[in-house]
Amino acid sequence: MADEFTSKLDAYLDGELAAADMKALDAHVRACPACAADVLGRVQMKRAIKSASQRYEPRSEFRAKIERRLKPRAGFPKDPLYFRLAGIAKHRIYVARWPPHLP
Amino acid sequence: MPLFSQLYNFAHWLTQDRSEAEDLVQETYVKALRGFSGFQQGTNFRAWMYRILRNTFLTSRSGSKASATRPLEEEDQEQLPATEETPESIFIASSQKEMLQNALAELPVPFREILLLCDFEEMSYQEISDTLGIPAGTVMSRLSRARRALRLTLSKKLKV
Numbered sequence: 001m002a003d004e005f006t007s008k009l010d011a012y013l014d015g016e017l018a019a020a021d022m023k024a025l026d027a028h029v030r031a032c033p034a035c036a037a038d039v040l041g042r043v044q045m046k047r048a049i050k051s052a053s054q055r056y057e058p059r060s061e062f063r064a065k066i067e068r069r070l071k072p073r074a075g076f077p078k079d080p081l082y083f084r085l086a087g088i089a090k091h092r093i094y095v096a097r098w099p100p101h102l103p
Numbered sequence: 104m105p106l107f108s109q110l111y112n113f114a115h116w117l118t119q120d121r122s123e124a125e126d127l128v129q130e131t132y133v134k135a136l137r138g139f140s141g142f143q144q145g146t147n148f149r150a151w152m153y154r155i156l157r158n159t160f161l162t163s164r165s166g167s168k169a170s171a172t173r174p175l176e177e178e179d180q181e182q183l184p185a186t187e188e189t190p191e192s193i194f195i196a197s198s199q200k201e202m203l204q205n206a207l208a209e210l211p212v213p214f215r216e217i218l219l220l221c222d223f224e225e226m227s228y229q230e231i232s233d234t235l236g237i238p239a240g241t242v243m244s245r246l247s248r249a250r251r252a253l254r255l256t257l258s259k260k261l262k263v
Contacts, residue, residue: 010247014221016228045250046222052203053223056115058108062125066132067104 005035013042106152109224113153116219117160119208127163131156150226150233157216157234206256214249221246 005028011017012025029035110131115124134155135142142151161167207215220226220234232239 007247010250011228011243014228014246016243042250045253048200048203049207049218049222049253050225052200052207053116053219054112055204056112056121056124058111058125058128059121062111062128063104063107066107066129069129070104070132070136 005029005032006038009035009039009042013039013046106149110152110156113216113219113224114156114160116207116215117157117212118163118165120165123163123165127156127160130159134159147230147233149224150230153220153224153234154236202260203257206253206260209256210249210252213245214252217242217245218249218253 005025008017008021008025012022017025029039107128111124111128114127114131115121118124118127131152135152138155142148207218210218217231217235220231221228226234228239228242231242235242237245
């Protein structure tokens with residue numbers, strides 16, 4: 001297994017290599033059984049970590065408590081993070097739909 | 104509520120305690136509300152929220168204790184056994200999700216958090232860099248050491 005390539009395998013799988021490096025590594029992995037086996041093991045481990053990491057769910061009572069705190073309270077209509085977060089979400093949807101469909 | 108479940112999951116992984124995780128998430132939202140004027144529109148909101156949560160954790164009692172563990176460089180001193188079967192292949196064959204969760208929980212916080220951000224949250228190296236406040240080059244090297252440490256922890260568990 002070529003050390004030159006092994007050191008880049010994580011970044012390769014994370015999609016973080018420059019296009020030229022990605023192409024070179026692609027070609028190497030196709031031709032090198034040791035690196036291909038290494039890549040397979042790393043891909044499986046990444047998937048296993050993703051699945052194992054979803055471990056903790058917030059209690060519904062806790063979620064409700066935080067939602068109550070973030071919702072605008074009577075008499076305090078200004079500055080709620082709730083509205084601001086909603087504003088960001090709306091902005092993101094708008095950007096995602098750009099350019100707008102014209103009639 | 105945006106990011107709520109993910110932030111809670113991350114907080115619980117950091118603190119390893121439900122009550123502390125709830126306090127941490129609550130404080131994160133309070134700080135986000137208070138400091139929202141400091142958030143620049145168009146920059147990464149997710150990284151900003153995770154950064155608040157992580158910084159809050161690091162200044163907490165359990166966070167400062169966790170960050171005072173042995174230096175990360177020591178992980179590199181330990182060598183993986185040279186066998187045909189890799190920790191991955193044995194692990195995958197046995198499909199022991201719980202063992203992987205325990206191995207992740209045993210990692211030092213800097214390794215645990217970077218693996219969660221990369222492999223669970225699927226953040227880019229730049230997002231991780233923004234969240235942890237470290238250069239992108241450090242993200243790459245720390246991730247590599249974290250993965251090595253996880254392999255080592257798993258291989259030790261598989262020997263028992």
